[in-house]
Amino acid sequence: MQGVDVVTLVLRWIHIVSAMAAIGGAIFMYVAYVPASETLEESTRQSLREETRKRWAMFVHGAIGLLLITGGINFVRLAILPKIDPMPYHAIFGVKLLLALVVFFMATALVGRSPAFAKVRQNPRSWLAGVVLLGIVIVLLSGVLNQVRVNGAKATPPAAAAKPAD
Secondary structure, X not given: OOOOOHHHHHHHHHHHHHHHHHHHHHHHHHHHXXXXXXXXXXXXXXXXXXXXXXXXXXXXXXXXXXXXXXHHHHHHHHHHOOOOOHHHHHHHHHHHHHHHHHHHHHHHHHHOOOHHHHHXXXXXXXXXXXXXXXXXXXXXXXXXXXXXXXXXXXXXXXHHHHOOOO
């Protein structure tokens, strides 16, 4: 595999698969699980939601950990080391990171046990809608970042463009 950085490729795959699974899980919860559970008796619904919360929490926390680790490494390997032009890449990345932190907070509140977020867990549909919507925006921003990075790598470096011709 000449010209392919296997480490970078594997890290990107882990990052993408973690995001797909987390956002896909949130979409499933929003579209199918929560509405279906609302048809159950209150005691059955609470029991089902608690059992689901326990299992889903481990997955959510694992996905967040993998996204943070691989995202940080990918940012260094794909943007910092190749010295990608900071504008607009870093600005878009900053928005993506801030939105991701909001999603991480919302997802953690939904699967957590803290009494402070009990109301979040009692009304999961609106919070899941936020997770899904922001997750989609983050994925779209990732596509933009990839295009900015690829096009920036093909462009003439600013220092070379500023040199006068002999």
